[in-house]
Amino acid sequence: MEFYNFSEQVLRDFTQSVFEKMGCSEIHAILATDVLIKADLRGIDSHGVARLTGYVRLWEKGRINPKPNIKIVHETATTATVDGDAGLGLVVAPFAMDLAIKKAKEFGSGWVAVKNSNHFGIAGYHALKAVENDMIGYALTNASPLVAPTFSSERMLGTNPICYAFPAGKFPAVVVDMATSTAANGKLEIAQRQGKNVPEGWIQDKDGNAALHPEDLKNGGSLLPLGSDREHGSHKGFGLSATVDILSAVLSGASYGPWAPPFVAFMDPLPNQPGEGLGHFLGAMRVDGFRPIEDFKANMDNWIQRFKDAKPIDENQKVIIPGEPELQAEQDRKINGIPLIDAVVNDLNEIAEKLNIAKLAI
Amino acid sequence: MEFYNFSEQVLRDFTQSVFEKMGCSEIHAILATDVLIKADLRGIDSHGVARLTGYVRLWEKGRINPKPNIKIVHETATTATVDGDAGLGLVVAPFAMDLAIKKAKEFGSGWVAVKNSNHFGIAGYHALKAVENDMIGYALTNASPLVAPTFSSERMLGTNPICYAFPAGKFPAVVVDMATSTAANGKLEIAQRQGKNVPEGWIQDKDGNAALHPEDLKNGGSLLPLGSDREHGSHKGFGLSATVDILSAVLSGASYGPWAPPFVAFMDPLPNQPGEGLGHFLGAMRVDGFRPIEDFKANMDNWIQRFKDAKPIDENQKVIIPGEPELQAEQDRKINGIPLIDAVVNDLNEIAEKLNIAKLAI
Secondary structure (H helix, E strand, O other), X not given: OOEEEEOHHHHHHHHHHHHHHOOOOHHHHHHHHXXXXXXXXXXXXXXXXXXXXXXXXXXXXXXXXXXXXXXXXXXXXXXXXXXXXXXXXXXXXXHHHHHHHHHHHHHOEEEEXXXXXXXXXXXXXXXXXXXXXXXXXXXXXXXXXXXXXXXXXXXXXXXXXXXXXXXXXXXXXXXXXXXXXXXXXXXXXXXXXXOOOOOOOOEEOOOOOEEOOXXXXXXXXXXXXXXXXXXXXXXXXXXXXXXXXXXXXXXXXXXXXXXXXXXXXXOOXXXXXXXXXEEEEEEEEEHHHOOOHHHHHHHHHHHHHHHHOOOEOEOOEOOOOOOHHHHHHHHHHHHHOEEEEHHHHHHHHHHHHHHOOOOOOO | XXXXXXXXXXXXXXXXXXXXXXXXXXXXXXXXXXXXXXXXXXOOHHHOHHHHHXXXXXXXXXXXXXXXXXXXXXXXXXXXXXXXXXXXXXXXXXXXHHHHHHHHHHHOEEEEEEEEEOOOXXXXXXXXXXXXXXXEXXXXXXXXXXXXXXXXXXXXXXXXXXXEEEOOOOOOOEEEEEOOEOXXXXXXXXXXXXXXXXXXXXXXXXXXOEEOOHHHHHOOOEEOEOOOOHHHOHHHHHXXXXXXXXXXXXXXXXXXXXXXXXXXXXXXXXXXXXXXXXXXXXXXXXXXXXXXXXXXXXXXXXXXXXXXXXXXXXXXXXXXXXXXXXXXXXXXXXXXXXEEEHHHHHHHHHHHHHHOOOOOXX
């Protein structure tokens, strides 16, 4: 496994070209690119340009509409449902978050459920848009079924992430952005590429037995909900994942549970879909709907400082504030570039050839 | 350890008498009683009348105001902050949830942060009020510091529960109501009473070493966040607990993190409190702000049925829908009574003697 280093701008230009070749408008191509590159910058490599080939394959299958007519299909002062028209989640979710922010500006809070969408990238991208407006941001999405509920061996839920983002003052925003499974699928992919076992409690085999080999996941096994087993609270991870599924998909009219359309193009969605596409749920609340923003920020700074000062078990490993490692990665990679593994570069260059755009130079 | 069985009504009358002796109005005494008894009915024994002595001791210490002037101190169309005036969380939280529901009726959603409150009982009680109005309910609270963040040996957070409640059609509501620690404190109390070890991953000792003895928790140890250790996602449990702390306390102006006032009266709150009392966060969203209620309920029923039908690992243990065991307990205990262990009955009867009310007959 070898790494190649690319500047942010090189990857932006490349990615935008791909989306434009898919038929996206320039505005949509720039926006979708921004969401993907943000993941690479923040060190969440599994959700960045490494996914680009996946989007292209879904588009080739006719499952992504590059020119969606995204529209509001139901609405109150502070709530709405958006139909993504099978567009890229990378452009549908920002539309929905902008709507949530607009409602929050006027009425204090805004909540938008989305149906008929696709993978929306990193949840943190969307939640952070609220933070820029001195609001608390909230972003959820359901995803390809890979996780089994407690007591089951069946893939019924996605890794269904939850993200909350909170503005702070002198410190950066606190961003909780987490899969509701014990391990994110990206970690399994890495272990598989390296031929390594994973820790007990991450996956089970197709019969529900504890498993250590990433191959067991591929062969009909499943990821385990946060908590790993009943004794360690996996019913809580299941409950969180169920919450994400219900808010994102049952509430919006998207497909939920095992019917959530798979991200991989070689698997067709199950027949008899109960809804349309993937679902998201985006929210924004004005901080000054509760207390003056400066009071909140001062107390957030105090909160962050106190947690940084919490007594460490090992003097060399202090408490990590949620969102801090991602921001450090972003600052570093903006300057030093984004490393991509050779397999990803090869995939991207295959696409470049197919779409007749300039390859990434290595 | 012996159990005594009491009818719901006997415990209601007793509990109401205690709250009235504390100086609560009849209306508040009835409401606080309703919250506590609901916990006993639903089988969450740690949060029912077993807590009554704790409230009385806090009142004796002057930390609970039995005649609070609960008021809205900040407000927009869909957001508000409520000052609980050091009242029982058992009456402050219902005030806040009623306000959230009122706002949701008018504007689609309502969100209320609460400061200067006390323990609010089970989160599910409050979230279920929204369900009665065909809304999605949300209830959070911070709590006495007992949980250490990942990489720390210091008690910085409470078991900070998250509750979402969703209405369904022919099936009962889905209620996700969970501590964000691996194990609830109540489970530790039971293990301690029985002199038993707890599973690895529930607690650590005062230096952050893995521990199995409930005594280690008492002697300066801490509960672990959901996920137990970094490898199994404890940073996610920490992130969830942090989210609850921020929404409940930093947003409202309550005391957060290690400053959250302890529930036990023999421990004084830390000096230099950054806010006032405990904090809660209550929310309500109209389902029909997103899609027609009948569509939602039909799809919830389909969701529930599909998860009940998920392939079980063991034929005798099907997937448990969140909220189902609590409802079964409620139906059973309404008919067959509520079992209390002798230690709880003795505590209650000591209070009865002190307050000069009729003891529970055993």
